[in-house]
Amino acid sequence: MNNIARVRVTARPEVVIKKLSRANIAIYGVKSAGAYTSFGAEDKMLKKVFAIFSHPCYNIRIVKYGFVRSLALRALSRAGLVAGAALFAAAVLLSQAFVLKISVTGSGAHLAPQVVAILRRHGVEEGRIYGGVDSPIVVSQIMSLPSVTFCSISKRGAAVVVDVQCSRQSSPAPDSSPLVSPVAGRVVAVAAVCGTPCVSAGDEVCAGDKLILPYCAQSPSGGTVCMCAGYVRISVSASVTSLAAEESSSALSSALAAVNLYSDEAEVTSCTVKRVSQGVLYTVNFDYIYTASINMR
Amino acid sequence: MEFLQHILGAAGADTLHAFTVVPGFGVYFRGVGSVAECGSGRIVVASGGAGITVTGEGLSVGRYFQGDLFISGRIEEVRIE
Numbered sequence: 473m474n475n476i477a478r479v480r481v482t483a484r485p486e487v488v489i490k491k492l493s494r495a496n497i498a499i500y501g502v503k504s505a506g507a508y509t510s511f512g513a514e515d516k517m518l519k520k521v522f523a524i525f526s527h528p529c530y531n532i533r534i535v536k537y538g539f540v541r542s543l544a545l546r547a548l549s550r551a552g553l554v555a556g557a558a559l560f561a562a563a564v565l566l567s568q569a570f571v572l573k574i575s576v577t578g579s580g581a582h583l584a585p586q587v588v589a590i591l592r593r594h595g596v597e598e599g600r601i602y603g604g605v606d607s608p609i610v611v612s613q614i615m616s617l618p619s620v621t622f623c624s625i626s627k628r629g630a631a632v633v634v635d636v637q638c639s640r641q642s643s644p645a646p647d648s649s650p651l652v653s654p655v656a657g658r659v660v661a662v663a664a665v666c667g668t669p670c671v672s673a674g675d676e677v678c679a680g681d682k683l684i685l686p687y688c689a690q691s692p693s694g695g696t697v698c699m700c701a702g703y704v705r706i707s708v709s710a711s712v713t714s715l716a717a718e719e720s721s722s723a724l725s726s727a728l729a730a731v732n733l734y735s736d737e738a739e740v741t742s743c744t745v746k747r748v749s750q751g752v753l754y755t756v757n758f759d760y761i762y763t764a765s766i767n768m769r
Numbered sequence: 770m771e772f773l774q775h776i777l778g779a780a781g782a783d784t785l786h787a788f789t790v791v792p793g794f795g796v797y798f799r800g801v802g803s804v805a806e807c808g809s810g811r812i813v814v815a816s817g818g819a820g821i822t823v824t825g826e827g828l829s830v831g832r833y834f835q836g837d838l839f840i841s842g843r844i845e846e847v848r849i850e
Contacts, residue, residue, distance in 0.1 A: 485807035489833055493803070498834030504807060511830075 475538035476500055476512040479521060482531040485509045491524050515541050571602045572630040580636030583617055585698040586666040587634050589688035590614055596632055605632075616665050617701055618767050651684040651700050651766040653677045657708035660761060664702035665768070677706060683764060703765035709741070710734060714754040719745055727754035735760035786817035788847070795831060795841040796823055804830065804838070812840055820850045 481488060485504045488511060492499050497520060500512035513521050515538040525532040537545060547554050574591060576584035590613050591597070596605050607625055614623040614636060622637035651667070659675045667684040671677055683704040712730040716723030724743070731738045738760035746753045777787065785800040798816055805820065806813040807830060812823045828842035 485830065486804050489804040489807065489830060493833060493835075496835065498832065499830070500832050502807065502830035502833070504809065504829075 475515045475540055477515050477518055477538045477541070478510060478512055478535040480508050480510040480533055480535050481525050482507050483509055492521065495520060495524055497521060510535060567630045569601055570630055571596060571598055571600055571632050574598055575631055575633045576636055577633060578635045578637045580620055580638040583620065583636055586617055586701065587614055587636060589666055589698050591632065592688065602627060613665050616768065648686055648699050650682045650686050651702065651704065651764060653679060653681045653683050653706060653764055655679055655706055655708045655762050657706040657762065659704060660707050661705040666698055667700035667702060671704065684766065699767060701767040703763055703768055706762045706764060707759055708762045709757070709759050711755055711757045715751060716754065717751040719752045723752070724754060727756050731756055731758045737761065790844055790847055793843055795839055796844050796847060798838040800836050801838040814838060822848045822850060
């Protein structure tokens with residue numbers, strides 16, 4: 473019954489019933505009011521009804537369309553409103569796919585720049601489409617930040633919420649300075665949890681050279697300041713000298729033992745013995761791996 | 770319905786031109802040929818070669834399609850002429 477239109481025609485009800493029943497048109501709710509007869513007919517039959525009462529002596533008009541058609545007509549007459557509503561709904565749905573805000577909550581909220589930098593490195597950035605996040609890796613990197621004891625990542629609408637909790641015990645304030653190399657050597661490995669590494673494996677560095685800078689690369693033109701966290705392994709070549717009264721195997725062992733002061737895994741490359749006025753001078757050349765780190769537990 | 774069919778069959782009639790009156794609600798006809806008169810107090814229908822006059826208050830043709838006719842309103846009298 474929802475598709476029943478209401479029609480009014482200047483004719484007697486008997487005439488209306490007779491004409492429409494001849495054409496096998498179902499009619500509903502025939503009412504007579506003065507010279508007019510109003511009745512209901514299915515929307516799809518309206519053309520036929522108008523054809524039947526097409527003679528000029530009949531004044532016929534549609535009083536009300538059926539539900540579906542009137543809904544369509546109302547929608548058409550308010551096309552702007554409908555389009556706006558559809559656009560709004562589409563915008564809401566589309567915004568869910570984007571990350572419009574990254575919110576760092578909890579007692580570790582002060583680590584927001586570092587957390588945002590870690591997320592950015594994994595493709596989660598404000599204004600970009602959210603393609604999911606490899607949660608275990610990102611969480612482990614956030615957990616490696618100083619004094620972080622808990623971390624969880626969730627997406628609420630268009631916002632990525634990172635809950636970071638730090639230990640209640642007072643811990644030293646995170647070092648916001650760059651990681652500087654205290655030794656000279658060749659870089660073997662670089663791991664920057666937070667910050668921008670300025671060296672790579674194979675580079676030669678001198679003492680005092682910066683290894684990881686305290687900002688996160690955002691674009692070639694600039695970056696955001698953040699705390700450094702990470703480590704750099706450097707292969708260092710060094711030598712120790714040991715003076716002995718005379719050349720002996722015990723004196724050599726003593727000279728080699730001095731190497732262990734630098735590293736347990738030092739690799740002796742050469743050893744020379746030189747006679748001096750006070751006795752003999754052992755010079756042991758060796759390589760060892762020095763790990764320079766900052767804000768790592 | 771089978772019982773009605775049996776009685777009508779025994780009487781030499783059929784259900785095609787039978788009608789049902791629901792007091793206070795309306796009357797339902799089958800096999801209506803045409804509506805000869807239609808007013809809020811009186812509706813005359815032609816069915817099975819007879820004229821059936823329905824009188825009452827607030828009468829209106831509720832539905833009419835392929836011989837099936839429902840007249841709604843408060844039915845006071847159905848007279849076969």
